[in-house]
Amino acid sequence: MKKVKKIMVPASSANLGSGFDSIGLCLDLWNEIEFHQSKFNINITGVGSETISKDKNNLIYQSYLKTSEILNTQKIDLSINCINSIPISGGLGSSSSAVIAGILIAFSINQIEIDKNKIYQIASQIEGHPDNVGPAIFGGITIGFKDKNDWHINQIPFPKDLIIVSFVSNQKILTEYSRKQLPDNISRKDAVYNISRVATLVNSLNNSHYKDLKYSVQDAIHEQYRIDSIKGYKLISDAAMNAGALATYLSGSGPTISAITNNKEVTINYEMLEAAARLNIEGKGFIHNISYKGAYIIE
Numbered sequence: 001m002k003k004v005k006k007i008m009v010p011a012s013s014a015n016l017g018s019g020f021d022s023i024g025l026c027l028d029l030w031n032e033i034e035f036h037q038s039k040f041n042i043n044i045t046g047v048g049s050e051t052i053s054k055d056k057n058n059l060i061y062q063s064y065l066k067t068s069e070i071l072n073t074q075k076i077d078l079s080i081n082c083i084n085s086i087p088i089s090g091g092l093g094s095s096s097s098a099v100i101a102g103i104l105i106a107f108s109i110n111q112i113e114i115d116k117n118k119i120y121q122i123a124s125q126i127e128g129h130p131d132n133v134g135p136a137i138f139g140g141i142t143i144g145f146k147d148k149n150d151w152h153i154n155q156i157p158f159p160k161d162l163i164i165v166s167f168v169s170n171q172k173i174l175t176e177y178s179r180k181q182l183p184d185n186i187s188r189k190d191a192v193y194n195i196s197r198v199a200t201l202v203n204s205l206n207n208s209h210y211k212d213l214k215y216s217v218q219d220a221i222h223e224q225y226r227i228d229s230i231k232g233y234k235l236i237s238d239a240a241m242n243a244g245a246l247a248t249y250l251s252g253s254g255p256t257i258s259a260i261t262n263n264k265e266v267t268i269n270y271e272m273l274e275a276a277a278r279l280n281i282e283g284k285g286f287i288h289n290i291s292y293k294g295a296y297i298i299e
């Protein structure tokens with residue numbers, strides 16, 4: 001039997017309010033993917049074991065095929081065994097983690113040296129925006145952007161004690177649907193609003209200016225168009241802020257609502273769950289550190 005290798009891919013939380021399609025952070029929450037050359041087979045345990053496709057439409061396998069085309073390498077059948085912990089109901093980068101896993105499999109199977117920048121280029125091209133794949137590949141909090149044909153990435157230094165509390169409801173919001181709700185054009189006023197907030201976000205993270213975080217995640221270009229379809233958004237966010245969160249934002253395209261804290265994670269998690277329960281919204285709370293490490297292969 002061919003040697004089984006394992007990939008670890010983390011969850012990520014994108015946008016952080018004002019950093020739409022640009023900024024994201026890597027969470028210390030991981031999916032494990034074992035793979036080897038064999039008759040085609042996909043097995044999934046843990047999150048999504050009932051719902052994620054196990055045929056050749058599976059996103060990990062599709063990303064492996066796309067990467068093989070980009071790299072001009074042979075496509076072979078694979079046995080893939082996923083042990084999933086990242087919630088799939090939306091907002092913590094489960095699709096991005098699958099895309100990255102597929103790319104890493106293609107690099108590994110073809111014995112191509114793991115070059116994070118090359119993986120980032122392919123992942124951003126497949127995803128169309130770099131705010132989940134950037135942090136999930138490089139770790140930490142990242143800013144990604146495209147210039148001509150190249151995707152660029154910068155790490156934002158951040159205080160070590162930040163913790164992210166996320167309420168992940170069972171509501172399903174597809175990113176594709178959610179993006180269609182956004183206007184194609186924004187006003188100069190809204191552009192200035194976001195430029196000022198996102199610049200403050202980077203500065204606050206760099207300098208541990210915790211008191212500015214709640215302003216720095218304010219956004220005028222995507223959240224307002226999305227939150228009406230997210231059950232309990234305001235009440236659950238308010239519950240987190242009342243429990244002492246430094247800031248809250250819609251994680252990715254939602255429905256996940258994330259709160260930033262440096263010491264009140266248990267209370268914030270409890271209060272978010274309580275607020276959701278009062279509204280009969282089912283969901284789970286997640287408390288995670290920001291991971292400095294991104295996706296990696298265990299040979």
Ligand code: HSE
Nearest residue numbers: 014021131175252253
């Ligand atoms: N930046 C993307 C969006 C993230 O907001 O649509 C999707 O996870």
